[in-house]
């Protein structure tokens with residue numbers, strides 16, 4: 001595969017590259033299904049700074065200010081994270097008396113079905129003043145944006161913020177201590193003094209919904225908002241398999257030994273740093289379901305019946321009211337993989 005790409009890039013380097021469309025029209029990129037072409041096109045942009053630079057000139061930009069995404073109100077649907085054409089961003093920067101060189105600090109984040117090359121740009125070096133007003137939106141801190149954004153916009157916003165943050169926090173070589181330089185796409189950083197290449201990182205985390213057949217186990221950390229319960233989560237230790245992490249985390253946090261587990265899905269999770277949340281269902285026998293909570297990690301953990309879970313799923317908003325002095329239980333929103341796990345468990349109970 002690497003050889004194929006080297007060949008493609010050497011062909012491109014010997015031909016005039018007038019626009020990114022030329023690249024997208026290249027036989028190796030064009031010959032395949034649209035998805036394959038898109039992925040190959042993105043690979044070329046990551047490898048070739050000139051091609052990426054040309055794509056940037058006609059690209060679409062998701063905007064951030066100090067890692068807070070720009071949101072626009074979308075009627076009843078909630079908020080969207082709009083993509084601005086390069087010309088519009090340049091126009092607004094011009095009005096504000098700012099140079100458009102800042103576009104070069106953007107990072108490549110995708111290629112849409114509408115043939116738009118997408119970039120994320122952090123305008124944090126500019127004073128906020130009425131910056132958001134010029135872009136007809138509001139820059140909103142990511143945790144708050146997570147609750148406001150339309151579901152379909154969340155993955156791109158999460159990915160963009162993670163990549164922008166990685167560049168902001170990984171500017172030096174950990175071996176030489178010298179500054180590293182990014183490639184145009186922002187898919188890697190290199191230390192010119194020793195050739196070390198750094199790629200964006202994320203930590204694997206397992207999130208497990210444990211069931212004893214008729215009940216499922218949810219827990220809360222002290223830092224969670226009041227009443228919020230979720231599935232058990234934990235970082236993978238180095239060298240561990242996903243299965244080993246699930247077994248260890250469940251044992252550590254609630255003192256149970258699981259009998260079986262199965263993978264169901266995954267999600268990129270940007271809080272507090274980039275994690276890949278790997279979601280699994282796990283089962284314990286009803287006879288061995290006595291929990292002992294590790295109070296260093298958890299404030300509470302409990303078994304919930306299907307009826308209790310159904311009621312918690314129905315609470316769409318953060319419960320503000322207290323029901324007869326008791327804080328109502330609620331679970332993460334549909335945009336979190338924890339919700340998918342809980343929903344899948346309920347669906348299985350109903351069958």
Ligand SMILES: NC(=O)C1=CN([C@@H]2O[C@H](COP(=O)(O)OP(=O)(O)OC[C@H]3O[C@@H](n4cnc5c(N)ncnc54)[C@H](O)[C@@H]3O)[C@@H](O)[C@H]2O)C=CC1
Nearest residue numbers: 203205230231233234235269271272275297332336337338
């Ligand atoms: N979507 C959801 O419903 C939930 C998501 N989460 C997420 O899952 C992740 C892990 O959850 P926790 O229960 O806090 O993990 P955890 O149970 O592994 O405990 C956290 C501790 O693990 C250690 N640790 C090991 N590797 C680490 C790493 N790469 N980064 C940070 N700490 C590391 C630290 O000592 C830290 O205090 C977090 O990103 C959290 O935001 C957690 C609970 C629910």
Ligand SMILES: [Mg+2]
Nearest residue numbers: 232233234297
């Ligand atoms: Mg944990």
